[in-house]
């Protein structure tokens with residue numbers, strides 16, 4: 001599948017167990033026949049060896065760097081250690097960087113590729129559902145800063161992205177399910193018929209026939225690719241990708257990033273915004289299809305229970321501080337229909353009123 005970005009266009013290849021072809025493609029992309037693989041300590045024991053052997057067998061000079069897994073490692077310290085390792089190894093402009101791992105590895109490795117020696121080529125091999133359908137498409141790379149997530153970074157498109165379902169076989173269920181929350185988001189943004197395909201527990205989807213899983217992944221990527229192609233540098237349509245994320249980010253932060261993972265927060269954020277949308281213009285059938293998919297995947301969609309458990313004012317502060325808050329108003333992405341997003345701009349006071357108006361419905365249940 002082509003990601004159309006003019007001279008920065010690239011392909012996302014979808015395969016089920018295509019390791020041999022992957023080595024060939026990396027060989028072609030590695031102009032100086034030198035490859036540096038960046039991965040993490042969870043992914044390395046599971047998936048690094050076969051890739052290394054394949055590349056070595058083709059006579060490429062390969063090094064690999066492993067970072068500690070997890071979001072907490074996504075900072076400039078990790079980047080700096082990678083610079084040291086790669087320059088010590090003899091990194092050159094023609095060296096190809098390969099990111100083998102989830103979104104954290106992809107964001108860090110892409111950032112290293114974008115900054116080292118003023119930018120070198122890189123290939124993404126995403127190994128989580130989230131990274132396959134979301135973070136590996138669009139070229140946004142970067143790291144967190146103490147004052148916020150993803151504040152340091154750039155756009156640096158890869159040479160190609162390799163989506164292989166074989167990697168998903170080793171993914172813990174909770175991680176896999178988290179990624180499907182983004183698939184649901186993409187379905188609302190541009191592929192409503194995808195929703196009924198998602199009303200199955202995540203482990204069932206992962207063990208479904210490779211063609212079924214590949215079709216789901218492809219269609220989810222297609223939606224993001226189309227949005228990114230219209231808005232590479234996030235000036236307009238790309239904002240729609242924030243669907244469900246305004247409340248999600250606030251819930252994640254307010255629960256200390258421990259009670260729920262990002263996908264679980266997105267499932268709650270989507271449930272909320274879909275209900276709000278249904279009280280405006282979104283057809284009930286579409287809203288029900290979204291909720292059925294989220295429930296079917298095994299997500300908790302009772303956003304009210306979470307909001308009731310937390311301090312509403314603190315949650316509103318988080319919502320108000322969201323980066324999509326422009327000129328004192330929070331910009332909410334609210335679907336009018338699948339593929340048709342409205343931006344509803346609310347002051348903090350209006351957010352309070354809207355949330356408070358939606359809360360009582362089931363209190364006391």
Ligand SMILES: NC(=O)c1ccc[n+]([C@@H]2O[C@H](COP(=O)([O-])OP(=O)(O)OC[C@H]3O[C@@H](n4cnc5c(N)ncnc54)[C@H](O)[C@@H]3O)[C@@H](O)[C@H]2O)c1
Pocket residue numbers: 040041042043046069070071074101102103104105107127128129130131134135136137138139140141150167168169170171172175
């Ligand atoms: N650049 C973008 O446009 C963009 C978009 C969305 C999210 N992101 C970023 O993506 C990150 C989240 O990505 P993620 O959910 O993939 O998290 P992650 O990279 O932390 O991976 C989740 C966990 O699964 C492990 N893992 C990865 N692949 C595995 C496999 N095949 N088998 C077993 N374990 C495996 C990892 O080691 C990690 O512990 C966040 O930092 C987020 O900011 C970026």
Ligand SMILES: [Zn+2]
Pocket residue numbers: 182245262266
């Ligand atoms: Zn997300």
